[in-house]
Amino acid sequence: MKGAEAYVNDQWYSSGLADLPEGADGHCITLKFIIPRDAxxxxxxTHxxxxxxxxxxxxxxxxxxTHRPVEGSVVGDGSGDGIDLVFDVAPAQ
Structure with missing residues (x-):
């Protein structure tokens, strides 16, 4: 079975981690991962x-x-394999 680190590393570009917003403002970031329903x-x-x-x-x-509650199964593409992870980034001090 594939572990959490592998999912994140394998989907670095497609999830949105490779294209994060910059700047001192606060950000709401949604990362999208594909994890097969059976896995x-x-x-x-959570990991x-x-x-x-x-x-x-x-x-x-x-x-x-900080993270928001996880939204999963039947998110995004409707296949049940999509997981949206939403994070809030505080403004820079």
Whole structure:
């Protein structure tokens, strides 16, 4: 079974991690991951969110990054494989 780090790394460009907004303003960022329905379980989705949040925190150094509740299954493309992870990035101080 594929792990959270692999999903994030494999989908770096398609998820939106490679094209993050810059600037001192606050941002709402939605990352989209494709995780097959038969592989989706709460622990994996939570871990993917944690890995993505870690990468966002590294990119937005010294800014608070918080996650919103996970939206999954039948999100986006209607296939049931899409997971939207939404994060809020605080404005720079």
């Amino acid at each position: 989706q379980f709460t622990g994996l989705i 993917v969110r944690e890995v993505a949040q870690r990468h966002l925190s590294e990119f937005y150094k010294d800014r608070k990054v």
